[in-house]
Amino acid sequence: MPRVLITSLNGEAGPHFELFAENGFDVDVVDRSLDLWDAETLIKATEGYEAVIAGSEPWTEKVLRALPQLRVISRSGVGFDAVDTAVCDELGIVVATTPGVNHHAVAEHATAMLMAIARGFPWNDMWVRQGKWERIAGPRVMGRTLGLVGLGRIGQATAERAAGLGMKLMAYEPYADDHFIAKWGIELVGIDELFSRADYVSLHCPATEETKHLVNAERLAKMKEEAVLINTARGSLVDEGALIAALQNKQIRAAGLDVFEEEPLPLSSPLIEMENVLLSGHVAGLDYESHDGTFGMNAQTIIDLHAGKWPTEQIRNLEGVKGWTWERG
Numbered sequence: 001m002p003r004v005l006i007t008s009l010n011g012e013a014g015p016h017f018e019l020f021a022e023n024g025f026d027v028d029v030v031d032r033s034l035d036l037w038d039a040e041t042l043i044k045a046t047e048g049y050e051a052v053i054a055g056s057e058p059w060t061e062k063v064l065r066a067l068p069q070l071r072v073i074s075r076s077g078v079g080f081d082a083v084d085t086a087v088c089d090e091l092g093i094v095v096a097t098t099p100g101v102n103h104h105a106v107a108e109h110a111t112a113m114l115m116a117i118a119r120g121f122p123w124n125d126m127w128v129r130q131g132k133w134e135r136i137a138g139p140r141v142m143g144r145t146l147g148l149v150g151l152g153r154i155g156q157a158t159a160e161r162a163a164g165l166g167m168k169l170m171a172y173e174p175y176a177d178d179h180f181i182a183k184w185g186i187e188l189v190g191i192d193e194l195f196s197r198a199d200y201v202s203l204h205c206p207a208t209e210e211t212k213h214l215v216n217a218e219r220l221a222k223m224k225e226e227a228v229l230i231n232t233a234r235g236s237l238v239d240e241g242a243l244i245a246a247l248q249n250k251q252i253r254a255a256g257l258d259v260f261e262e263e264p265l266p267l268s269s270p271l272i273e274m275e276n277v278l279l280s281g282h283v284a285g286l287d288y289e290s291h292d293g294t295f296g297m298n299a300q301t302i303i304d305l306h307a308g309k310w311p312t313e314q315i316r317n318l319e320g321v322k323g324w325t326w327e328r329g
Helices: 015-022 039-046 061-065 085-091 103-118 123-129 153-164 178-184 191-197 217-222 240-248 288-306
Strands: 003-006 026-029 051-054 072-075 094-096 145-149 168-172 200-203 228-231 254-257 277-279
Touching: 015 026, 015 288, 039 061, 051 288, 061 085, 072 288, 085 094, 094 288, 103 153, 103 200, 103 228, 103 254, 103 277, 103 288, 145 153, 145 191, 153 168, 153 178, 168 191, 191 217, 217 240, 240 254
Parallel strands: 003 026, 003 051, 051 072, 072 094, 145 168, 145 200, 200 228, 228 254, 254 277
Antiparallel strands: none
């Protein structure tokens, strides 16, 4: 009986349990008291399992080489930067994600952060609770320009919502869908022009070597003083030190951050104490529908691979490999 370990958060319930049971899999949820960011702890927790529904914990070379039984890492989400795919290629471990499942949730979260900052939340709420009757005007959202860095599924879903708010749209996207651009009246621009012109900048691109610290001191310096940065994508896209400095110096108005360079965000981070920052804990992709869709796809991918199928749309490595089998040769 193939064994699957669930390390991803929120994996304690969902359709994956029924799918695995119907197909003869043995499934366990990791002990939540464990620190899975510690390599030795992750190795010990995963020993004996052939597949993992993984979260954001780091699947490093050390971890991967210590787990000879491991055949599949199926990430609950679209990011896989925590997995050393080069080593997985060498060892024949499939790395999979769950595309097309959580884009509406992330787009709603990005839009919610934008609107909350624009309308002064949670600060207006906190002031009332503290007995302060502050009445401070801010710029209207309608008619302002949203700059989208990336126009994949999530960027497109965010654009649709922003258009409904009456915002002007511009985007940086090297591989743009011309039909979508025309339909929603999006202006394609270079990335530096986007940072200099947009009133709100929302990040929707993957974490790669090329995008690391895409938002740095130089680009932050190009932004308007009233501009707002929203990041619901990946923490590594933003040079956090440079952003903190820009916020402290009021170089930009505010930021809405769901992801960070170090997660969980340390309580020692200056971001914790800053009033012009809205924070959430990497939850943008979570809603009821995305939860069930994600874990259902995770399970079906593992089941298909065990059955000898190759779910191409979900697989992120082993390009060009033929004849992969669950059993090692």
